Amino acid sequence: MDSNLIKSMPHRRTQIEHLYNLFAHKNEPQIESVYIYGGPSSGKTVVVQRVLEILEVNHAVINLIECYSSRILFESILNKISGHKLNPLNPTPYARCDNMMDFLYNIEKLNEVKKLDGFVLVLDSAEELRNMEFNLLPCFLRLRELTGISICVVLISELVFEKFYTKGGGIEPIKIHFPQYNKIELLEILSLDIDYCRNMILEHFNKFIEFDLDFYKNYLNLFLSVFYRSCRDLSELRYMSRINFIKYCEPVINNEHTIEDSMALWRHISPILKSSLEVLYLRLDTTKSANIKEKPNPTLELPFYAKYILIAAYLASYNPAKDDKRLFMKHHGKQKKKLKDIKLKSKVSEQLNTQLGPKPFVFDRLLAIFYSILDDKDNKMGFNNNVLVQISSLIELRLLSLVSDSCFLDGQKYKCNVNFEFIQFVSKSVGFEIKKYLSDFSHI
Template identity: 60%
Template sequence: MDSLVNQLKMNFPGRTYQIERLFSLFGYKNEPFVSSVFIYGPSSTGKSAVVGSLLDGLEIRNACVNLVECYSSKVLFESILNQLSGHKIDPFKGHPYAKCDNVMDFIFNLRKCADEVDLNKSVIVLDKAERLRNMDYNLLPAFLKLKELSGLSVSVIFISEIIFEKYYFKARTLEPIKIHFSQYTREELWEILRLDFDHVQNFIRNNFNENFDINEEFFSNYLNLFLSVFYRVCRDLSELRHMSKLNFVKYCEPVFKKECKLEDSMGLWRHIAPILKASLEVLYLRISPVSQEGKQQSVEIKCDGARTVKQFTFSKESLAQFLELPFYAKYLLIAAYLASYNPPKEDKRLFMKYHGKKTKRMKDVKAKNIVSEQLNTQLGPKPFGFERLVAIFYAILEEKVDFNSNLLVQISTLVELQLLSMVSDNCDLDSRKYKCCVSFEFIQIISKTVDFNITKYLVDFN
C-alpha cells in the first residue's frame, strides 16, 4: 500500500496531506469506513482526481456521480444503484436496475442490491455536492446518515467547492470529516505542469519537427517565464495547462526557423513576451492571441525537413464578430463590462438623466492628469453585484422589457461561455458577485453590433 501512496504523491504534487488523510480513512481493510467525508476547495485543485485514483488503486467498489448530470433525485438514486450493482442499461430498452422515486425506495433497493452484490465497505462519491441544496430537502441528511439508515457499511464522500457551513438544513446531523484542498502555490503549479513534458515533446515531434529534441531544463525555463506572467492573474490549473501548451509552440518558433538557439534564453523571452501579454486578454475564451491585423492569421512554420505546418489562429476581434449572442445577452454583457470598469459612485452621473450638479473639487482636477496605467480599463475588472448589473442593464436599454427567467438564463449562459466569471457563492441570487472577462476591444465590437456607444458610459473616456 505504501507504493500506491507514493505513486499518488508523484502524480499529484502538493497533495501529500490530503492523500495521506484519505488513505488513513479508506486504506486499512481491518478498520470500518467512516459514515461521510466532506472534501471542499476551489475548482481545479485535484479533488475528484485524487479521490477517484485512490478508490481505484485500493480496488474499492464505488459509485461516482456528478450532480450536474443527476439533476433530480430519481436520476441520482438510479445512477448510484446502476454503478454499485454493475447493471448496464440496454440502449434500446433503457431500464435501470431499480426505479426509485424517494429516499425510502433508494434504501430498500440498496439493501436488495447488497443481497446480490457485496456492498461491504463500498463508497458513494457525490461530485458537485453543492447542488444538493437546490434538490429535495431530505437528501443531504439522508446521505449523511446513509450508513445508519441502510444498516450497510457504505461511506459517502461529498466533493464541493464551498464550505460545509453554507449547506442549510434544519435537521440536526453529525458533521462529516472535512478535508480541505487548498489552492496550488506557484511552485506546485510548476511541478504539475512539468509532468506534461513527455506529452508536449511528442506533440512537437509529431506536428512540427521529428528531430527536434528538447530537454527538461528548456521546458522548465519556459514554465518559469509562463508562470511569472500568468500566476498573478489565474490559478485555474486547467486553463494554465491549456495556455502553456498553446504558447509553448510559439515559444519554439524561433528555434524552428533557426533564428535562435535553445540556449538563447533572452532572444526567446523577447519573442514570447508580447505573445504572453496578448494571451492574458483571451485567457478564459479558449482562442488564440490577437494577431497584428486583427483577423484570421495563417502562420507557416518551416521545419528542417520538407514539411511545412500551417497554424490558423483567430483573434478576439474576429471571435466577437462571429459570436452569435441574443440581443439582450449583448446588452447584459455590455452592462457587466460597465459595472466592472466603472466605480459604483459614478453610476448616478453616468446613467441618470437628472443626477444633480456635481461640485468641482481639487482631487477631480488632479484626476484629469491621470496616466494610462491608472485608468480603470487598464487596472482590470472589479467584482460587482447582481442588482447593480440589472440596474445598469435597464439604464442602457432603451426599450422596456420585463425581467424574467429568460434573462436569468442568458446571464448563466454568459458565465458558461467564460465571458463572465462568478466570484462568489451561487446559493443566493441577491448576493452573487460577477466579474467581466472580456477586453475593451472585444466589448467595442459587441457594442457596434447593437449600435451602442460604450465610451460614452465609461469613466475613463467621460
Template identity: 60%
Template structure:
C-alpha cells in the same frame, strides 16, 4: 525502517503537491481492520485534484465504489438508480437501458442497497455535492445517515467546491470528517505543469528543436508570471501553456535565435501571452481576425448578445460611473480641454487593460435594461440566457451565490470579441466604456 506502501508511492508520484491529502484519505480508507468513517467531506477550489485523487485512491485500493456527478444526476431518481447500477455491476443495454432497479425515493433506495451482496466497506462518491442543496430537503440527511439506515458499512464521500457550513439546515446535524484541498501555489503549478514535458516534446518532434527540462521550466516560469494572478484553474493553465509553447519556440525553429537566448524568446512570447490572457477560458486563438470570426460564428440569441455586452460593461466600468454612462441627462456638463486631459489615461491605467472585475446580477440587469432600447419584462428566459453564457464560459461565476450581495459574475471575453458581438446588434460599445467615453 518501514517499506513505503506502493499505493501511496504511486499516488504521490502521479499526483504531486497533494501528499497531505493522500495520507489523510489513505488512513481513512485503506486499513481493513479499522472501521471506515460513515462520511467524508472533500472540499476545495476548482481544479485542485479532489475527484482525481479520490478516484485513483479507490481504484488502487480496489475498494468497491460508485462515483456519480450530481450535475448529471439532477433528480433523486436518476441519482439512486445510477448508484445501484454501479454497485451491482449492472450494465445498461444501449438499445434498451433498463436500470438495475426502479427507484423513486429514499426508502426504495435503502431497500435495494440491502439486497446487493458485498457492500460492506464499499464507497459512494457524490461529485459536485453542492447540488444536493437544490434537491429534495430530506435527501442530504438521508445520504449522510446511509450507514445507520442500511446497517451496511458504506462510506459516503462528498466532493464539493464549497465549505460544509453552506449545507446547514434544520435537518442537517451530522458533521462529516473533512479533507481540505487548498489552491495550488505558483511552485506547485510549476511542478505539475513540468509533468507535461513528454507531451510538448511530441508536439515539437517535427521542428527538430532539442530542449531539456530546464528550458521548459524557464518557459513555464514566464508563462505563470503572466497567468498566475488571473487564473489558478489547473485545466485552463495546462491548456494555455501547451497551446503557447509552440509559439514560444517559433524563433528557434526559424533560426532567429538559439534555445539559450532567453531574452529574445521572452520578447517574442510576452505580447502573445498577454493577448492569450484576454481569451482565457474561451479556447480560441488570439489573433484579431480569428476573434472576430469566433464572435460571428457564435450563434447567440438576441437578448443574450445584449446581456454579454452588459456583462463586459459591468466588468470593465467602475460602478460609480454607471449613472454618468447609462442614465440620460444625468447632470452632464460641458467638458473643457482640461477635463478631457484629466480624464485621459495612460495604457497601463485603462480598465480594459487591468482585467475584468466581478459584478452582481442586479447590476448586470440594470445595465442590460439601460442599453436595450425596447422594453422587455424580466422573465425566466433572461435567467436561462445568463446561465447559457456561464455554460459557454463567456461569463464565470464568483462564489456560490450564498453571499449577502448575491451571485457575482465576471466577463471572460476580450474587447475584440465583445466589439464584434456589439456590431451585430448595432451597438457602439466604446461610447459606454469609461476608458473611451471622454474621447
C-alpha cells in the same frame, strides 16, 4: 502505498496517506462520510478516484453539475450503482425517484441484489447541494444510518464545510484539505509535460528540436512570472503553457535564435504571454495569429440559447439597471431629453461603461433581458431547466462568474467575464446587434 501514484501526483502525499488510512483497511468498520475541499484544479477528484481504483474499492462518481434536480441526482446514483446504462433504445432509468424516501427504498432493494457493504459514493461539485432541497446533505451524511448498509459518502467541493448551513442535524464528516499549489510546486508539476511538448512541437512544425529539462523549466519560469498572479488553476495554466510554448520555440525552429539565447527568447515571448493573459479561461487558440498584435479570432462554440444568455449577461453587466426599461421594452413611453443625455455624445472612452469593467447583476434581471432580446416568437421558450443548465455551463467555462453566496435573500449575483470584442463576435454569430442595446452606444 502505491509509489507510482505519489510520483504521478506531486505534493499530494499527505492527502493520499489520509485516504489510504480511511479505505485501505477493509476488515475495519467503514467510515460514514468524508468531506474533501480545496481550490479548483488542486487534484481532489483525480486523487480520490485513483486511490479507490488502486485499492479496488467498489465506488461510483457522480458530478452534481450534471444533476440540476434531486430526481436526476437520485436516478444517476442508482444507475451507476446498478450498472444500468441509458441509451436511445432504453431511456428509462433503473428506478424512478421523486424524493429521498424513494431513493432510500431503492437503495435497500438494490442491496438485496448487489451487496453494497463497503461501497463508496463520491459526489463531486458537492456545493451544488446547497441549491437543492435542504434535507439532501444531512441524509447523505447519515446514509449508512438511514439504510442500514455500510456505505461511505465522499463529498468533494471547493468550499469549506462551514458554508453548508444544515438544518437537518447533519453529522460532521472527516475533513481532508487539498491546499492550492504554490509557484514552486506548479513549476515542478508543469515540467512533467516535457515529453508531451516535444511531441507537440514535432506535430506542429514537422520538425524535431532537442531541448533538455532546464530549457523547459526556464520557459515555465518566464510563463509563471506573467500568469501566477492572475491564475492558480492548474488545468488552465497547463493549457496556456502548452499553446504558448509553440510560440516560444518558433525563433529556434526558424533559426533566428539558438536554444542558449534565453534573453532573445524572452523578448520574443513576453508580449505574446501578456496578450494570452487577456483571453485567460476562454480557451481561444492564439497560436494561429501570424501577427502577435492582432486580436485572436474567437473560435469558442456555444449552443444557440447559451449565446443569448451570454449576450444578456453582458448587457446586464455593462448597462445601468435604470436604462433597462428604455432599452428592452417596446412601449416604454416618451422620454424627455435631459442635459446629461446630450452630454453622452461627447463622453470620452475612459468613461464608457464598457471600459469601466463589469458590474454584478441578479438572476431575475438576467432572465428578463434574456427573454426580451429573444424577439423571434418561433425561438421563444418558457422558463425550464435548460436555461439553468446553460447558465451553469457558462459558469464552468468561466464566461460568467458567481459573485455572491447563495444564502443572500435578494438572490444570487453574477458577473460577465468576456470583453467587448468577444461579445461582438458572439452577437454576429446569431445576427444580434449588440450596440443597439448598450447604453454607451444607444444614443448614436
